[in-house]
Amino acid sequence: MKAAKTIERREFLKVSIAASGGLLIGFHLPGMATLASAQHSTTAFMPNAFVRIGADEKITVIVNHSEMGQGVYTSLPMLLADELDADWSRVGFESAPVDPKYNHPAFGIQMTGGSSSVWSGLQQFRQAGAAARAMLVAAAAQQWNVDPSTCRTQSGTVINAGNRKLTYGQLASAAAKLTPPEHVQLKDPKDFKLIGKPLKRLDTPEKLNGQAVFGIDVKLPGMLTAVVARPPIFGAKMKSFDDTRARSTPGVRKIVAVPSGVAVIADTFWQAKVARDVLRIDWDEGGMADFDTSRMMQDFRERAKTPGTSVRKDGDFDAALSSAAKKVEAVYEVPYLSHLMMEPLNCVVDLRPDSCELWTGTQFQTIDRANAAKIAGLPAEKVQIHTTFLGGGFGRRANPASDFVIEAMHIAKAAGAPIKVMWTREDDMNGGWYRPAFLHAIEGGVDASGNASCWRSRLVGQSIMAGTPFAAMIKGKAYDPSSVEGVDDLPYAIPNITVESHQAEIGVPVQWWRSVGHSHTAFAVECFVDELAALAQKDPYQFRRQLLKEKPRHLGVLDLAAQKAGWDKPLPKGMGRGIAVHFAFESYLAHVAEVSVEDSKVRVHRMVCAVDCGEYVNPNIIKAQLESGAIFGASAALYQELTFEKGRLQQTNFHTFPVMRINECPEIDSYIVESKEKAGGIGEPGVPCAAPAIANAIFAATGKRIRRLPIRMSEAV
Amino acid sequence: MIVFSVNGKRVDLDIDPSTPLLWVIREQLGLTGTKYGCGMAQCGACTVHINGEAVRSCVAPVSRAAGKSVTTIEGLSPDLSNPLQRAWLEEDVPQCGYCQSGQLMSAAVLLRGKPQPTDEDIDEAMTGNICRCGTYPRIRRAIHRAAELASSGGAR
Structure with a gap:
């Protein structure tokens, strides 16, 4: 963070005065739809949209990002509480309602994604805390009839020069009558008491006794539950259905066709599921009926032989390749992947004639509300979304088409009662919006002295943004930047670099999956750098160092990971160490993996992770995210693949799309580079390096290259 | 009935x-x-x-x-006093939290049978509980910690 400075009065301070009256909606328990703000208005001080201070000394921070495990219900309150000089033991959180004042300051809508919550909330939450503090000080100074500048604050108390004290709770009602300050003074970072400390998460207690409310746990009076039969093939349309048997199963209230399929509405989930499973539906299978992923990858391989749309062109690749002393080419392939959140998708809707409330774990409040309002035929302001805890998100709950929300709205219209739409695990996995499959064809060479002289990457895969409201982010480019991120900014000092993209048009819905394009680009790039190092007969770590001389932050994490891993220490036979480094979401990551390969079975023993995410807020949460990212990336690398035959997904549940289990989990050591740079992200950057570090370690252990994920030693070359 | x-x-x-x-x-x-x-x-x-x-x-x-x-x-306990819950708090285990009820219930059975479990015991007892957030390293530490808390008189 920069040194303390005066901040201009911001929009949120103006809005907040109006908000202190009664805009606040709290959500605590299922069934308790809205906590009337009147409950707070007489006793509470709400200086702005982000904090409420009660006469009972309770500080409630209203968080505009969704808590899906990444820790925002702790890290964002820390920012506000530090500037407020709050007593941390009195600080709690609440999820924000949908309102433009809670929009993401950089992206302009209310959402959680792009590993951006902390860096985008830094100023917002600190200013909100500082503004509240200034008003509490002003209220105390008025009571004491002293100059506010003679007062100080400490742990929820204002103290004057004569050592008299008033608590924030005692001052709340007087402060509520004051006008928010024009300017607020932010702390000098040396005065931080919370920011930078490894504080425990605020949401842990309720996650240990079953009290935390996820979308699936919401229950409204009179609520019915729906389960939907969706098409077995993407793009298939329902021709007709026979619900004779389904209607005779107990608890069924209604069976209705909706645009996404056939919905069975029953008293309980289990009744709805039993009835759904005996529906007989005749589908028009449509154009994807013969879709097959192995054929698709064959097509990708063919396309990669031809030039694609130019993404980057430094120097003259062809000339450099023809004069290279040694050259290598490799084709890397990654499959479609499911986000596979532990909590399958669900959405609760209470649709009334003049208003509508939704309860769901969403990452996309503004978009979901707009889409829900359209189906309801209501203005957006009449639709409110209560964001529950998310049982994992990983991007799936940020759906550009609001698929699970729109479907729930259609069902709510038919249900005539509050409705919970639940997806089974199989429904969730079969529901699309996957990480796209990708192919990278890479060719490169080294000169006579072993320096990398040229590199050409050709990518083939589907665009995530094309055809969505986010297509605007492509900004007139002939390719989707999220397809090539991580290759287009190849950091290595190689004089001749060509990057080309082929966009594949396939009827499988695809979406951002934790780390988006980086989830495949880091694998291809970091494995190929290793291949170049081998070609040059150089140590893969030293080879990278040489090419990253001008990239101090890459070097910082690379050196830290290598040093902590004991890069030069010998390993027993059959074991190997692999290294990878990558920049993503404004943070720098390096991994060193230690693996053994025995009877074609790969075991990852240890992963050392180093991050430079600039100035940080909570190192405890950052380390948790590094562990999380490494395991998420390793799961994909070792086990996960979605395949289609005759248009039908071949995987259904955890037994065919495995997740790493505790007995397979390596020891993970995480390190943070001390940095004064601008804060970066942490939820996603920990993922990309896992696969290439493991694949490179396999090469070190066996001399065999992994060029396709998930890793199968039978395919190693 | x-x-x-x-x-x-x-x-x-x-x-x-x-x-x-x-x-x-x-x-x-x-x-x-x-x-x-x-x-x-x-x-x-x-x-x-x-x-x-x-x-x-x-x-x-x-x-x-x-x-x-x-x-x-x-x-499991009315007030987070079970040694497992205390250890889970100390190690700050949950991320999204969705799987943690199941993790705790499996760990409770493990500790009842093996009050001082080894890493291998933990692997065996906990392998049926998936955590998509990857809290396994902390779960392992927390189970060892709960065993310590229980043996030092914190047991219910």
Whole structure:
């Protein structure tokens, strides 16, 4: 963070005065739809949209990002509480309602994604805390009839020069009558008491006794539950259905066709599921009926032989390749992947004639509300979304088409009662919006002295943004930047670099999956750098160092990971160490993996992770995210693949799309580079390096290259 | 009519005996701490105890609980005082938190049988509980820590 400075009065301070009256909606328990703000208005001080201070000394921070495990219900309150000089033991959180004042300051809508919550909330939450503090000080100074500048604050108390004290709770009602300050003074970072400390998460207690409310746990009076039969093939349309048997199963209230399929509405989930499973539906299978992923990858391989749309062109690749002393080419392939959140998708809707409330774990409040309002035929302001805890998100709950929300709205219209739409695990996995499959064809060479002289990457895969409201982010480019991120900014000092993209048009819905394009680009790039190092007969770590001389932050994490891993220490036979480094979401990551390969079975023993995410807020949460990212990336690398035959997904549940289990989990050591740079992200950057570090370690252990994920030693070359 | 006890309270239910215990606990009894993850005993999110034994309630028909004593996460302790909950707090284990009820219920059975578990014991007892957020390193540390807390007099 920069040194303390005066901040201009911001929009949120103006809005907040109006908000202190009664805009606040709290959500605590299922069934308790809205906590009337009147409950707070007489006793509470709400200086702005982000904090409420009660006469009972309770500080409630209203968080505009969704808590899906990444820790925002702790890290964002820390920012506000530090500037407020709050007593941390009195600080709690609440999820924000949908309102433009809670929009993401950089992206302009209310959402959680792009590993951006902390860096985008830094100023917002600190200013909100500082503004509240200034008003509490002003209220105390008025009571004491002293100059506010003679007062100080400490742990929820204002103290004057004569050592008299008033608590924030005692001052709340007087402060509520004051006008928010024009300017607020932010702390000098040396005065931080919370920011930078490894504080425990605020949401842990309720996650240990079953009290935390996820979308699936919401229950409204009179609520019915729906389960939907969706098409077995993407793009298939329902021709007709026979619900004779389904209607005779107990608890069924209604069976209705909706645009996404056939919905069975029953008293309980289990009744709805039993009835759904005996529906007989005749589908028009449509154009994807013969879709097959192995054929698709064959097509990708063919396309990669031809030039694609130019993404980057430094120097003259062809000339450099023809004069290279040694050259290598490799084709890397990654499959479609499911986000596979532990909590399958669900959405609760209470649709009334003049208003509508939704309860769901969403990452996309503004978009979901707009889409829900359209189906309801209501203005957006009449639709409110209560964001529950998310049982994992990983991007799936940020759906550009609001698929699970729109479907729930259609069902709510038919249900005539509050409705919970639940997806089974199989429904969730079969529901699309996957990480796209990708192919990278890479060719490169080294000169006579072993320096990398040229590199050409050709990518083939589907665009995530094309055809969505986010297509605007492509900004007139002939390719989707999220397809090539991580290759287009190849950091290595190689004089001749060509990057080309082929966009594949396939009827499988695809979406951002934790780390988006980086989830495949880091694998291809970091494995190929290793291949170049081998070609040059150089140590893969030293080879990278040489090419990253001008990239101090890459070097910082690379050196830290290598040093902590004991890069030069010998390993027993059959074991190997692999290294990878990558920049993503404004943070720098390096991994060193230690693996053994025995009877074609790969075991990852240890992963050392180093991050430079600039100035940080909570190192405890950052380390948790590094562990999380490494395991998420390793799961994909070792086990996960979605395949289609005759248009039908071949995987259904955890037994065919495995997740790493505790007995397979390596020891993970995480390190943070001390940095004064601008804060970066942490939820996603920990993922990309896992696969290439493991694949490179396999090469070190066996001399065999992994060029396709998930890793199968039978395919190693 | 099926009669059993849940967290010490008697339950009489007129229900299809083939209904999975998970949905009876969640929908009929309103105890939503026990989670649905897979419906086929693959992920462990639905783990509860029947007479002290860890059971995947998503595949256990409610009839299996008849005449028995069921404990859910809500019954682990009234006040987070169970050594496992204390250790989970100390190690700050949960991320999204969705799988943690099942993790704790599996760990509780492990510690009852093996008060000082080895890493191998933990692997064996906890391998049926998936955590998509990857809290495994902390779960492992927390189980060892809970064993210490329990042996130093913190046991219930």
